Amino acid sequence: MKIANDLAVAIHYTLTDESGETIDSSAGAEPLTYLQGHANIIPGLERELEGCAVGDKKVVTVQPADGYGEHDENLVQAVPREMFSGVDSIEVGMEFQVQGPQGEQFVEVTEVSEETITVDGNHVLAGKVLNFDVEVVDVREATQEELEHGHIHGEGCSH
Numbered sequence: 001m002k003i004a005n006d007l008a009v010a011i012h013y014t015l016t017d018e019s020g021e022t023i024d025s026s027a028g029a030e031p032l033t034y035l036q037g038h039a040n041i042i043p044g045l046e047r048e049l050e051g052c053a054v055g056d057k058k059v060v061t062v063q064p065a066d067g068y069g070e071h072d073e074n075l076v077q078a079v080p081r082e083m084f085s086g087v088d089s090i091e092v093g094m095e096f097q098v099q100g101p102q103g104e105q106f107v108e109v110t111e112v113s114e115e116t117i118t119v120d121g122n123h124v125l126a127g128k129v130l131n132f133d134v135e136v137v138d139v140r141e142a143t144q145e146e147l148e149h150g151h152i153h154g155e156g157c158s159h
């Protein structure tokens with residue numbers, strides 16, 4: 001069976017950045033399962049997997065526009081330090097969950113000064129060229145319920 005829209009797919013993958021450093025990998029863990037054609041995974045990867053079959057291995061390079069988007073300067077904001085009054089010490093690299101226009105989102109502290117804290121709401125992989133080393137391990141028909149929900153139901157999933 002070849003990967004096509006509305007099929008349930010399982011892949012093992014290793015994600016590396018442009019310098020070859022591993023960002024994420026399913027090696028030694030359960031494969032990633034997703035529903036093809038339902039935007040479960042980034043568009044650049046989904047498109048390249050179409051037509052692949054079990055056992056196929058592929059290296060896919062995804063540009064930011066087909067991945068987690070370009071880095072958006074508008075999502076980088078300097079906010080008054082008072083907004084973090086409940087936090088003992090603020091350091092670069094800390095992550096906070098904040099209420100944004102599209103609901104809850106994560107921001108990362110990128111700069112700390114006496115008056116202001118600079119936070120970046122971009123996805124940590126925004127603006128990056130991503131290399132996926134992928135192996136297709138399973139392709140099956142999705143259940144009716146999975147199609148209605150637009151995602152795969154793994155073991156122990158009950159929504």
Ligand SMILES: [Zn+2]
Nearest residue numbers: 149151153159
């Ligand atoms: Zn569901």
